Amino acid sequence: MGTRFKCNEETIARTKAGKIRGFYDDGIYTFHGIRYARAKRFQMPEPVKPWEGVKDALSYGYICPVLNQPRPTGEVTTPHRFWPENENCQYLNIWTGTLDPRAKKPVLVWLHGGGFFSGSSIEQVCYDGAALADFGDVVVVSVNHRLNVFGYLDLSSFGEPYKNSGNAGMADLVAALKWVHENIEAFGGNPENVTIFGQSGGGAKVTALGQIPEADGLFHKAVIMSGVFSSMSSGEEVKGRELVLEILHQAGLKEDDVDRLAGIPSQRLIEAVNAAEKKFSGEGKYVEWNPVPNDWYVGDPLDCGFRDHFKAIPTLVGSVLGEFDLQPPILHKDQLSLKERRDIVAEKYGDEYADEVIRRFKAAYPDKNEVYVRSVDLLFRPGTLEYVRKKSEKGAAPVYCYMFSVCFDIDGDKLAWHCSDIPFWFHNTSLIPVCRIDGVTEKLEKVMSMALVNFARSGNPNAAGLPGWDPCTPDHVVTMILDRICEVKIDHEKDLIPYLEKVTPPFHFDPSVMGSDDDDDSEGSAWFY
Amino acid sequence: MGTRFKCNEETIARTKAGKIRGFYDDGIYTFHGIRYARAKRFQMPEPVKPWEGVKDALSYGYICPVLNQPRPTGEVTTPHRFWPENENCQYLNIWTGTLDPRAKKPVLVWLHGGGFFSGSSIEQVCYDGAALADFGDVVVVSVNHRLNVFGYLDLSSFGEPYKNSGNAGMADLVAALKWVHENIEAFGGNPENVTIFGQSGGGAKVTALGQIPEADGLFHKAVIMSGVFSSMSSGEEVKGRELVLEILHQAGLKEDDVDRLAGIPSQRLIEAVNAAEKKFSGEGKYVEWNPVPNDWYVGDPLDCGFRDHFKAIPTLVGSVLGEFDLQPPILHKDQLSLKERRDIVAEKYGDEYADEVIRRFKAAYPDKNEVYVRSVDLLFRPGTLEYVRKKSEKGAAPVYCYMFSVCFDIDGDKLAWHCSDIPFWFHNTSLIPVCRIDGVTEKLEKVMSMALVNFARSGNPNAAGLPGWDPCTPDHVVTMILDRICEVKIDHEKDLIPYLEKVTPPFHFDPSVMGSDDDDDSEGSAWFY
Known part of the structure; x- marks a missing residue:
C-alpha cells in the first residue's frame, strides 16, 4: 500500500481527553475539527469531556454563524471557503510533521480575520497550514470560535451568569490556547513556544489576548497583520443594555427574558439582531461587535496602554x-x-x-x-x-x-x-x-x-x-x-x-460598493476596459 | 509581469449576451459563475438579458439552497466545498485551454450529484475542471441548477402557469445546455460535440435529459456514473397535490394561495417543506424530489423505455x-x-x-x-x-x-x-x-x-x-x-x-448511522481500533 497517504493506527494522537485520528499526507499529519471546548450560549467555554476509543478528526468543524449571508465576489483576489454553521463551533485544526512528544517544535496558532463578527479558521483557501508546517518545520494550529452576537453580546447588566458574555468569543480563544498548552506536545509542539498570529480581525484578536491576564503564559510571541484599525462605521455606537433590549424586543421577548434569549433557535436570534441593527441604522446609529473591557479584559492598548506582560512579548506587526x-x-x-x-x-x-x-x-x-x-x-x-x-x-x-x-x-x-x-x-x-x-x-x-x-x-x-x-x-x-x-x-x-x-x-x-444584498448576481455590475 | 496568471483583456470572452472576463492560470482559462438563465420561483428559466461592458466571471455563483444543513463529516474520503445559497442559482463554470472559436474542442458538461435535492457544481473538491481540460485538451463546463422544492415541486394541478414546475430543475439544465450550444465556441468548444457526464444524481440527470425532447441536439454523448439507483426510502411516496397542500398548510397559506407560496422568503418555504416532510414521515410516508413525467419529460427509461433519440446517443455507464x-x-x-x-x-x-x-x-x-x-x-x-x-x-x-x-x-x-x-x-x-x-x-x-x-x-x-x-x-x-x-x-x-x-x-x-442532526460534533461517536 502507499506510504504517502495514511489514515490508520500511525495517525492517532493521544490528547488529555482521549485519542483522535487524523491523516498523514506527504510528510504532514493533519487533524481537522478537534473539539477544544463546549459552551452554552452566552456562557464561558468548558473543557471537553473524556472519551474512550478513537474519535476521528478528519473533517473541519462547524464555523460560527454569521449575521448576513456572504456574497461570493472577488474570489480571484481572495479565494474563500464556506462551511456549515453552528454556534457550537469550538474546533481547532492542527498540521504537524511529527507526533513525537519529544520534538517540541515551535507552535503557530492562527486567528482568523473578519473583525469579531465573521470568518472562520478555514474561511480563506490560503489558511491551510500544511505548507507552512512542512516548509518551516513548525506546528500550525487554526481556531474557530464564537463571533458577533454569539461571542460579543454584553449581557453583564442582566446578572452574574452573563457577566462575561461580551467576551465569550475571546474566552473561546483562551480555552483554545489552554488546550494547545495542555495537548500540543502530543502533536510534536512546544507548549512553551507558542506564537499567535492573525490578520485583520485576527490581528485584533492577538492584541486583545495580550490584554487578557488569563491568557498569560499561553503564548509567547505575537504577530499582528493588518490588524490595527480604525472603525469604518460612523454615527453613534449602540452598546450594552440598549442593544440587548432592542434585540429582546425584536425577538418578541420582554426585558426579564434574557434567559429565554439564550434558548431561542440561532436563526431566530440572528433575525432579531439584524432587525435591531436595521432599526438603529435608521437612526444613524451603528452596532459593532468587539470584546468588552471589564475585569477580565483590560481593553484596547491604544486606549488604555499595553499590559506589562504583553510588553514583554516579542511582536511582529x-x-x-x-x-x-x-x-x-x-x-x-x-x-x-x-x-x-x-x-x-x-x-x-x-x-x-x-x-x-x-x-x-x-x-x-x-x-x-x-x-x-x-x-x-x-x-x-x-x-x-x-x-x-x-x-x-x-x-x-x-x-x-x-x-x-x-x-x-x-x-x-x-x-x-x-x-x-x-x-x-x-x-x-x-x-x-x-x-x-x-x-x-x-x-x-x-x-x-x-x-x-x-x-x-x-x-x-x-x-x-x-x-x-x-x-x-x-x-x-x-x-x-x-x-x-x-x-x-x-x-x-x-x-x-x-x-x-x-x-x-x-x-x-459606502456599503453599496460591496454590492447590494438584493443583487443575486455574484459579479453584479459590468465595468469597462 | 508574470505570464502564468492573467486576468486582463486577454481573458475576456464574448458571449451572445455580452463580454465576460475570466482568468488564465498555467495554461487554462477559467470562468466561474457565468449566469446562463434567470427564473422566477416555480417558473421556467429565461435567457439572460444583454449587457454593455465587461462582467467579471471570477467567483462561483450561488448554489441552490438545500433543505437541511449539511453536517461536515467524512471529509477525508470525500472532501466538500460549501457555498452561499440562493435559489437564483443558474450559474455555470468553464475551463478551457483556448478562447479561439476555431478550436472546436470536445465539450464535457458536468452534472453534479446529490440526488435531485442537494449538491452543487462545486460541491466536491474534485469537481474542479482545470486538470481535465488541460490533460484532455477539452472544454469542461459545470452547472448549478434548482433542486428539491425549488426545482421539483409539482404544482401542475394548480393551473397553467405552474404546469412544468415539477421539472424546473431539469429545465434549468436544458437552458444551460442551450447556453452551451450558443456560446461554447467562444470558449474554444465544439457545440456539435457535447458530452454530458454526471455521477449519482448527476448520472440520473444525464438519463433524464435523454428523455426530454427539448434537449435533443444539445448533447451527443452521455456518461452515467453510479447514477442508476433504487430508492432508499420505504413506505408510501407522497406526491403532487397532497404534498403541496401540506406545504401550504405548514406555511400558513390556504389551498388557493399557491401564488403566495411563490413569493415567501426561501427560508420560510424550506421550513414549511421540512415540517411537511416531518409530518408525512410520522405517518410512514416519504417525499422524494424527482423530475415529474409529463408532456415535456417522458419518464424513467427503465419504466417506460428509452426514447429513440436517446438510443442513438453513445453511452458510458x-x-x-x-x-x-x-x-x-x-x-x-x-x-x-x-x-x-x-x-x-x-x-x-x-x-x-x-x-x-x-x-x-x-x-x-x-x-x-x-x-x-x-x-x-x-x-x-x-x-x-x-x-x-x-x-x-x-x-x-x-x-x-x-x-x-x-x-x-x-x-x-x-x-x-x-x-x-x-x-x-x-x-x-x-x-x-x-x-x-x-x-x-x-x-x-x-x-x-x-x-x-x-x-x-x-x-x-x-x-x-x-x-x-x-x-x-x-x-x-x-x-x-x-x-x-x-x-x-x-x-x-x-x-x-x-x-x-x-x-x-x-x-x-438507517439514518442514524449518518449521525444525528442534534449532534454538534463533526465526528460524533468514538470507535475502536
Whole structure:
C-alpha cells in the first residue's frame, strides 16, 4: 500500500481527553475539527469531556454563524471557503510533521480575520497550514470560535451568569490556547513556544489576548497583520443594555427574558439582531461587535496602554500598502503621461495638494507609479505606526514592523490589497493563482514565510535573503518593505501618512460598493476596459 | 509581469449576451459563475438579458439552497466545498485551454450529484475542471441548477402557469445546455460535440435529459456514473397535490394561495417543506424530489423505455464496487484466517449461504479478500446492469460499461465508495490525499481520464494502457474493471449480483448511522481500533 497517504493506527494522537485520528499526507499529519471546548450560549467555554476509543478528526468543524449571508465576489483576489454553521463551533485544526512528544517544535496558532463578527479558521483557501508546517518545520494550529452576537453580546447588566458574555468569543480563544498548552506536545509542539498570529480581525484578536491576564503564559510571541484599525462605521455606537433590549424586543421577548434569549433557535436570534441593527441604522446609529473591557479584559492598548506582560512579548506587526482600495482600477498606468498621472492624483486629493502628495509618495516609494498614492491605506497604517511606537518603548520586547507593497497582475497591476499577503506568510501561493508573479513570488514567499517561522522560533524574524532587520524604537519606525525587492526603511512614511491623513477627504464607507444584498448576481455590475 | 496568471483583456470572452472576463492560470482559462438563465420561483428559466461592458466571471455563483444543513463529516474520503445559497442559482463554470472559436474542442458538461435535492457544481473538491481540460485538451463546463422544492415541486394541478414546475430543475439544465450550444465556441468548444457526464444524481440527470425532447441536439454523448439507483426510502411516496397542500398548510397559506407560496422568503418555504416532510414521515410516508413525467419529460427509461433519440446517443455507464457501505470497517483483513473471513461473511448473509456467496464473489473478483463481499453494492449495480442491457439493443449506439473496484489505504483498505472514482475521472487525484496509492493512482487516473476524454471525443473510450474494450450487447455485459490491474470481463457478475440480491437481508436505510442532526460534533461517536 502507499506510504504517502495514511489514515490508520500511525495517525492517532493521544490528547488529555482521549485519542483522535487524523491523516498523514506527504510528510504532514493533519487533524481537522478537534473539539477544544463546549459552551452554552452566552456562557464561558468548558473543557471537553473524556472519551474512550478513537474519535476521528478528519473533517473541519462547524464555523460560527454569521449575521448576513456572504456574497461570493472577488474570489480571484481572495479565494474563500464556506462551511456549515453552528454556534457550537469550538474546533481547532492542527498540521504537524511529527507526533513525537519529544520534538517540541515551535507552535503557530492562527486567528482568523473578519473583525469579531465573521470568518472562520478555514474561511480563506490560503489558511491551510500544511505548507507552512512542512516548509518551516513548525506546528500550525487554526481556531474557530464564537463571533458577533454569539461571542460579543454584553449581557453583564442582566446578572452574574452573563457577566462575561461580551467576551465569550475571546474566552473561546483562551480555552483554545489552554488546550494547545495542555495537548500540543502530543502533536510534536512546544507548549512553551507558542506564537499567535492573525490578520485583520485576527490581528485584533492577538492584541486583545495580550490584554487578557488569563491568557498569560499561553503564548509567547505575537504577530499582528493588518490588524490595527480604525472603525469604518460612523454615527453613534449602540452598546450594552440598549442593544440587548432592542434585540429582546425584536425577538418578541420582554426585558426579564434574557434567559429565554439564550434558548431561542440561532436563526431566530440572528433575525432579531439584524432587525435591531436595521432599526438603529435608521437612526444613524451603528452596532459593532468587539470584546468588552471589564475585569477580565483590560481593553484596547491604544486606549488604555499595553499590559506589562504583553510588553514583554516579542511582536511582529505590519500592514499592506493598498488594503481596502475600493476605487475603480486604472489600467495601463505606466502608459500614462506624467500629467495624466498627476491629474488622477489631483482628482482624489485636490489640485492644490497633488504635487506635494506625489513628492512625498515618491520619497517613500520611489519605484511606484504616482497614481498608486490614491490607493495608500489610511485605515490600518496610522494605527499600526502608533502601535509600533507605543509597544517598542525602552525595556519592552522587540517590535518588528513590515509593509507589504507588491503589485499583482490584475486590474492594471493592482496594489497589494487586504489579505493579499496571507498566502505568502502561509507559504501557500501555489494555491492562489493571482499570486503567481514570475520572478517575484517564489523568492518573496520564501523570505516571508521564513521570517515568520524564524520569529516564531526565536522572536527574531531575520532570515536569509532579507536585509538586516532591526526592531523599532519609540523614536524610529524601522520597516521591512516586502516587495519585488525587499529593503529596510527608517521612518519612510513619517512625511507621507500624516500628510495624506490631512489632505484626504474624510472617509465614508459606502456599503453599496460591496454590492447590494438584493443583487443575486455574484459579479453584479459590468465595468469597462 | 508574470505570464502564468492573467486576468486582463486577454481573458475576456464574448458571449451572445455580452463580454465576460475570466482568468488564465498555467495554461487554462477559467470562468466561474457565468449566469446562463434567470427564473422566477416555480417558473421556467429565461435567457439572460444583454449587457454593455465587461462582467467579471471570477467567483462561483450561488448554489441552490438545500433543505437541511449539511453536517461536515467524512471529509477525508470525500472532501466538500460549501457555498452561499440562493435559489437564483443558474450559474455555470468553464475551463478551457483556448478562447479561439476555431478550436472546436470536445465539450464535457458536468452534472453534479446529490440526488435531485442537494449538491452543487462545486460541491466536491474534485469537481474542479482545470486538470481535465488541460490533460484532455477539452472544454469542461459545470452547472448549478434548482433542486428539491425549488426545482421539483409539482404544482401542475394548480393551473397553467405552474404546469412544468415539477421539472424546473431539469429545465434549468436544458437552458444551460442551450447556453452551451450558443456560446461554447467562444470558449474554444465544439457545440456539435457535447458530452454530458454526471455521477449519482448527476448520472440520473444525464438519463433524464435523454428523455426530454427539448434537449435533443444539445448533447451527443452521455456518461452515467453510479447514477442508476433504487430508492432508499420505504413506505408510501407522497406526491403532487397532497404534498403541496401540506406545504401550504405548514406555511400558513390556504389551498388557493399557491401564488403566495411563490413569493415567501426561501427560508420560510424550506421550513414549511421540512415540517411537511416531518409530518408525512410520522405517518410512514416519504417525499422524494424527482423530475415529474409529463408532456415535456417522458419518464424513467427503465419504466417506460428509452426514447429513440436517446438510443442513438453513445453511452458510458458504470458504478463502484463499494458505493454506500455503512458497516463498521474490518481492519487487517489479510491477517484473518479463512475461517475468520467466512465467519464475517456468514454474519451478514447467514451461515447457509456463506460458502456459496464466497464462491461466487471469488469467481467474479478473484483477487479480492473474501470479506469484501459484504460491501458489494446492490443499490446501483442491479439497475446499472438492467440499464446496460436495455440501452444496448440492436441498432442502438454503443454502450460501454465499467466497474471501479479499487481499495484505498483507509479503514482497513476500504473498498471504493460512492464518489471515490470522481477524482480519477477528473484527473484530480492530486487534490484528494486519500487517492494517493503508490504504484496505482498515477496510472489508473491516466487511463480513466483518457478513456473519458476519448469517449467525449469520439464516442469510444478505448485508451492506451487499457485492454480492448467492446461495447455491451443485449445478451452480454462487457465490463471494464478499473482497478490496480484493469481488465475486461464478460458477464462476470451474472452469477453474483442476482444471488446476493436473493440472500441479502432486506436493506433498511438507517439514518442514524449518518449521525444525528442534534449532534454538534463533526465526528460524533468514538470507535475502536
